[in-house]
Amino acid sequence: MKTFVCIKYVPDTSEAEVKLNPDGLTVDDSRFSFDINDADNYAVEESVQIKEAQGGEVTVLSIGPKKSEVMIRMALAKGCDKAMRVEDERMYGHDPLMVAKVLAGAIKGQEFDLVLTGCMASDDWHMSTGVALAEELGVNHASMVNKVEVLDGKVKVNRELEGGLLESVEVELPAVLTIQTGINEPRYAPIKGIRMAQKKELNVVSLDDIGVDPAAVGADASGIELEKLYIPEVVSTAEYLEGEPEEKAEKLATILHKGGLL
Amino acid sequence: MDFSLSDSEIMIQQMVRDFSQNELAPIAADLDREGRFPQEIIEKMAALDLFALPFSEDYGGTGDGYLAYVLAVEEISRACASTGITYAAHCSIGTGPIYLFGTEEQKQKWVVPCAEGKMLAAFGLTEPDAGSDAGGTKTTAVLDNGQWVINGNKCFITNATYAGVVIITAVTEPGKGAHGISAFIVPRDSEGFSVSAPYEKLGLKASDTAEIVMDNVRIPENYLLGNRGEGFKQFLQALDGGRISIGALSVGIAQASLDAALDYAKERRQFGQLISKFQAIQFKLADMATAVELARLAVYRAAWLKDQGLPFTRESAMAKLFASETAVKTALEAIQIFGGYGYTREYPVERYLRDAKLMEIGEGTSEIQRLVIARQLGC
Numbered sequence: 218m219k220t221f222v223c224i225k226y227v228p229d230t231s232e233a234e235v236k237l238n239p240d241g242l243t244v245d246d247s248r249f250s251f252d253i254n255d256a257d258n259y260a261v262e263e264s265v266q267i268k269e270a271q272g273g274e275v276t277v278l279s280i281g282p283k284k285s286e287v288m289i290r291m292a293l294a295k296g297c298d299k300a301m302r303v304e305d306e307r308m309y310g311h312d313p314l315m316v317a318k319v320l321a322g323a324i325k326g327q328e329f330d331l332v333l334t335g336c337m338a339s340d341d342w343h344m345s346t347g348v349a350l351a352e353e354l355g356v357n358h359a360s361m362v363n364k365v366e367v368l369d370g371k372v373k374v375n376r377e378l379e380g381g382l383l384e385s386v387e388v389e390l391p392a393v394l395t396i397q398t399g400i401n402e403p404r405y406a407p408i409k410g411i412r413m414a415q416k417k418e419l420n421v422v423s424l425d426d427i428g429v430d431p432a433a434v435g436a437d438a439s440g441i442e443l444e445k446l447y448i449p450e451v452v453s454t455a456e457y458l459e460g461e462p463e464e465k466a467e468k469l470a471t472i473l474h475k476g477g478l479l
Numbered sequence: 480m481d482f483s484l485s486d487s488e489i490m491i492q493q494m495v496r497d498f499s500q501n502e503l504a505p506i507a508a509d510l511d512r513e514g515r516f517p518q519e520i521i522e523k524m525a526a527l528d529l530f531a532l533p534f535s536e537d538y539g540g541t542g543d544g545y546l547a548y549v550l551a552v553e554e555i556s557r558a559c560a561s562t563g564i565t566y567a568a569h570c571s572i573g574t575g576p577i578y579l580f581g582t583e584e585q586k587q588k589w590v591v592p593c594a595e596g597k598m599l600a601a602f603g604l605t606e607p608d609a610g611s612d613a614g615g616t617k618t619t620a621v622l623d624n625g626q627w628v629i630n631g632n633k634c635f636i637t638n639a640t641y642a643g644v645v646i647i648t649a650v651t652e653p654g655k656g657a658h659g660i661s662a663f664i665v666p667r668d669s670e671g672f673s674v675s676a677p678y679e680k681l682g683l684k685a686s687d688t689a690e691i692v693m694d695n696v697r698i699p700e701n702y703l704l705g706n707r708g709e710g711f712k713q714f715l716q717a718l719d720g721g722r723i724s725i726g727a728l729s730v731g732i733a734q735a736s737l738d739a740a741l742d743y744a745k746e747r748r749q750f751g752q753l754i755s756k757f758q759a760i761q762f763k764l765a766d767m768a769t770a771v772e773l774a775r776l777a778v779y780r781a782a783w784l785k786d787q788g789l790p791f792t793r794e795s796a797m798a799k800l801f802a803s804e805t806a807v808k809t810a811l812e813a814i815q816i817f818g819g820y821g822y823t824r825e826y827p828v829e830r831y832l833r834d835a836k837l838m839e840i841g842e843g844t845s846e847i848q849r850l851v852i853a854r855q856l857g858c
């Protein structure tokens with residue numbers, strides 16, 4: 218089984234306040250620490266478990282800056298075999314379709330059975346990169362996957378639907394699966410794995426290296442233009458109820474009733 | 480000057496942080512309350528090769544060095560200082576002396592299983608009448624028919640109950656003072672070797688501290704560690720390294736106090752505003768954060784010096800002294816910021832204070848650190 222697992226380097230916005238840069242188009246990320254996108258962490262674990270059960274090879278693929286190599290090596294430390302990092306300022310990262318084209322360009326020409334991605338990225342919440350990637354590669358896909366069983370030439374997967382409903386589908390390989398959090402229990406990389414990871418192959422490539430035309434994945438090629446980012450104004454609507462407990466309860470009930478909440 | 484960590488050090492720090500925060504922090508309060516030694520956590524740590532960190536690959540280690548190990552001690556202690564001291568005592572003063580002074584055969588026999596986490600190690604220096612004045616050791620070792628016969632008591636020994644091997648010091652040349660002390664490798668299952676019930680302690684309740692009694696314990700002649708009569712010199716050297724880990728433990732506890740106090744100050748409202756908006760509280764937090772950062776720098780630098788093979792006796796004593804006093808002060812201030820809630824078991828800050836206090840006592844009290852530093856200054 219040859220697997221690619223696509224991972225993204227995202228900021229942890231729980232640590233500091235989100236502030237915008239003066240351009241109004243980008244977030245000031247200088248106070249954030251970055252790490253692997255949560256769902257991608259589960260995709261890495263799933264890819265390693267599949268390899269451990271079936272044999273084969275896992276390649277980590279990521280588009281990101283040099284400092285994301287620590288995240289990539291962490292995936293290698295957990296058992297992935299090699300990695301490719303794409304870095305090129307000419308691509309338009311706001312558009313998941315452009316991102317998918319670049320990922321597809323990096324995978325094309327290489328043998329693969331499975332491509333795993335996270336079901337969504339915690340920074341931009343597009344939830345569409347994995348599916349667009351399947352389209353670009355011209356292969357099957359299943360999204361929001363929370364169980365994978367490898368069969369002969371296909372995989373049987375569970376997809377999570379609205380209201381806790383599960384859908385079980387068989388998908389012929391090669392295929393792209395977008396992985397849900399909770400599908401497995403991601404391992405911690407043992408120290409010896411971390412050591413070995415420093416020696417594993419990590420290729421850094423540009424668009425030219427993977428044969429992707431910069432014009433086809435740049436801002437002009439995208440149908441999306443980022444106009445502005447803004448932080449919605451916080452309006453305080455808190456109301457303090459005064460009085461004896463019974464009075465407070467009555468006031469609260471009236472408010473809830475008026476608001477149609479009772 | 481380059482203050483950045485290597486990629487693998489960053490990864491080790493991150494992995495241990497994730498592990499400690501996910502697996503250890505949620506149970507730390509219960510471990511403290513029950514005084515339970517977390518065997519299952521020790522096993523998980525072994526599986527992640529944490530015990531192998533400071534040792535070379537020739538002896539079952541990973542070869543990552545002391546700084547990487549210090550990062551791990553800090554992160555573990557930030558979640559649970561009891562587990563931190565179990566880990567640190569095993570690596571630095573338990574296994575450390577064999578790694579530093581052992582013969583090839585001794586290292587293969589003892590360092591390898593300790594680095595693989597298959598066996599815990601302990602260090603027995605302190606005696607009822609020889610604490611800070613370790614030169615006053617009373618335990619004796621006499622050579623008899625190719626075996627050492629050891630008699631004496633060791634007190635306050637971390638990991639004593641669970642250790643497979645204990646490094647102890649004993650007088651081999653009576654009347655020669657510090658030059659008459661030698662170090663020995665004593666297997667836990669030796670006849671005549673017994674361990675008391677653990678002490679009831681103020682803090683670090685989930686770590687094991689007990690007394691060791693050696694009554695005509697016989698060990699092979701080649702279980703002498705290093706040269707005869709050099710035991711005193713050796714443990715001073717082992718403690719130089721050990722103090723860096725106590726510094727790292729202290730930084731971990733201090734960081735935990737700061738984290739808790741900062742979160743609380745940003746939630747608690749009095750007089751219609753968050754208490755973090757009061758300058759009096761802000762100044763406390765600013766001082767705490769500054770001290771934690773400086774303590775961390777001192778500890779990392781001492782570890783770095785050790786990794787470089789440069790002298791670090793002075794720096795490790797300074798780092799231990801400053802970091803341990805920072806841990807106590809930071810925990811006290813954290814309690815103050817929590818007000819009455821901080822004085823209760825409902826919040827972790829009272830535990831941080833109880834745990835932090837040992838850092839000013841173990842592996843040389845603050846007074847002894849000042850003596851070491853003054854001696855290094857040429858006093």
Ligand SMILES: Cc1cc2nc3c(=O)[nH]c(=O)nc-3n(C[C@H](O)[C@H](O)[C@H](O)COP(=O)(O)OP(=O)(O)OC[C@H]3O[C@@H](n4cnc5c(N)ncnc54)[C@H](O)[C@@H]3O)c2cc1C
Nearest residue numbers: 602603604605610611635636637688840841842843844846
């Ligand atoms: C939880 C815990 C774990 C421990 N783990 C270990 C272990 O694994 N192995 C081990 O060998 N030991 C261990 N110890 C022992 C510890 O190292 C000693 O308690 C410590 O060195 C102090 O010795 P003491 O308790 O005998 O105090 P004393 O030496 O009796 O000191 C009493 C007081 O006098 C001061 N004092 C002593 N001499 C001087 C001086 N010359 N100048 C100024 N002041 C002085 C001290 O600073 C202290 O304030 C542990 C202790 C505890 C509590």
